[in-house]
Amino acid sequence: MTAALSSAPGAGHAPAVRTDTPADDPSRAPGVGGPSLMAARPEPADLDPRRALRELARWRGAGQDAASFPYRAVLGHYRTVGKNAVGDELLTALRAIRPQGGAGPARLLADWLPQVVDGRHGDYAGYAGIPVYTSLAENGASTDHVITALLADIVETETATLAGAPAGRPRARAALRALIAAAGLAARYGTTSTPRAPDEDAALVRAGAEAARAARERVTADVLRAVELTLTPTTRSHDEQMFIRLIQIFEAVFAAVARAVAAATEAVGTGRIDLAQKLLDEATRHVTGTSGVFRVLTTMPKDAFAVIRANTDGRSAVQSRTYRAVERSCPTLHLALVRSGLPEAELAPAMAELDAAWGAMKRTHWGITMKVIGTVRGTGGTDGASYLREAAEVRLFPALG
Structure with missing residues (x-):
């Protein structure tokens, strides 16, 4: 319409x-x-x-x-x-x-x-509320807390609209699974994210409310406040709210990886290859954790994304500074390792795992983009799926072998 x-x-x-x-x-x-x-x-x-x-x-x-x-x-x-x-x-x-x-x-x-x-002419940073989350990170906020709080908000938003809207069930379930995994609630809630009783919507709403409440209890007040304030969709579409939250989650992941790689580079410079390995392992954990987030994104209807794309001109994710920082800093880490004289074989497995996880994430993004928007232009005027396909081929550590 x-x-x-x-x-x-x-x-x-x-x-x-x-x-x-x-x-x-x-x-x-x-x-x-x-x-x-x-x-x-x-x-x-x-x-x-x-x-x-x-x-x-x-x-x-x-x-x-x-x-x-x-x-x-x-x-x-x-x-x-x-x-x-x-x-x-x-x-x-x-x-x-x-x-x-x-x-x-x-x-x-x-x-x-x-x-x-x-107004109508903002950039990507303003669209995603990135300055708020940057300050949170500078003040020591946990990336896990940020992701947990954002997923809890998605769960509450999606379950709140389940009545009379059966199309929302797959998204609500996917968001609840992602929240349970991110907040470490699996042992407590098991498979309650997928109720199969006849009143499954009611059961899903109850499970979502319980999980969101338990997740928020693990998150600091400053993070909850940031999440509360950083939702300003350009349209009245329900789907854009989910889209913004997912962007914020990915930005939190990118920022965490960029910080980890920078810290690992410093650790290599001081001979702390053990610390560098721990930092890269943590970065890999954050990247692999995006698989559940992508499952939420797959529920985006094509016409809904077309509306978002039309209303977010100039706010493309290609403007993400944290994403570029990751891909720019990883070759620097490898160069620092070579120059340090430390045994490359000790850190190479952790570097390779991060590279593989990053590549898998980009390929998943490309696949979902093909499903949702096909070959049309992406947000901000990019070439959409073809742009992502080319980006997916770029390695973090091209000289690693």
Whole structure:
């Protein structure tokens, strides 16, 4: 269905956004292939930007304390209408904010703002909320915590729309399995991620709620807060919410691998080949863990991805700095190992395992892309599957033999 998202009352002059999506069909239930819950069942205060504008004005008048910023009001509107339909008046108010200070709530606000002020012409970093997650990592946040919290959010989002939307069952199950694996809950929940009773949807919802709650108990408050704030889809599509969360998970993995390779290079320079091996083994664990995440991605309907692609021009994952950092730093590690005079045979197996896992991940991405978008152009104007096919052939350690 072809539709346009008009400005909400009082939104200013926002450009009409063509969505070409069933998300705007009032007869469609929220969930896979349809609108998000907030778009399908909007709160009047979230549909209208005036509440966000009032709370921003009140916040400015009270001294602009970053700790009391009205995130809820702003995000409520963004998630209800889609970022590409947010009007000029609210965008102007947000762009006028100048956070002071470099730590705590002020740093969070400064990191968060780019993803809500970029309008229709943002970049990949803003789309994925990368500045927020970069600061988390700099402050020592666990990559496992970030991935766990993001998967818990997917599980809750997907199970919340199961009623009347059977197309969502495969995704909910896949997300729950990935969460159980990432959070180390397998021993506790076993195979409850795949209930087969007649009331399987109800059982799946209960299992999802229990697993998400248990997973969040293992995650720090700062990570949970970051995940809470970094969802600003460009459209009203339910599927874009999942897509953004998966991008954030992959970015967390790429960043962890890049840090591990850099640290391994330093370890080799000081003769600590044992430490370098441990670091590379940990990096490989993160990469192999993406297999469950890819199973969630395979549930993306083709028409839903077409909408995302149309609404995210300029926000391509080819802009990922962490991905490039991984592929740029691995040859440097090998060169450092050769120059160190240390026995290459001691570290070569760990390097080869990381190389193999990275290549398998890229081939999986290519295969899923062929299934979902075929040979059409990818997000940001890339050549889509053909671009990924060529990228999959690039090795991390080409000189390893």
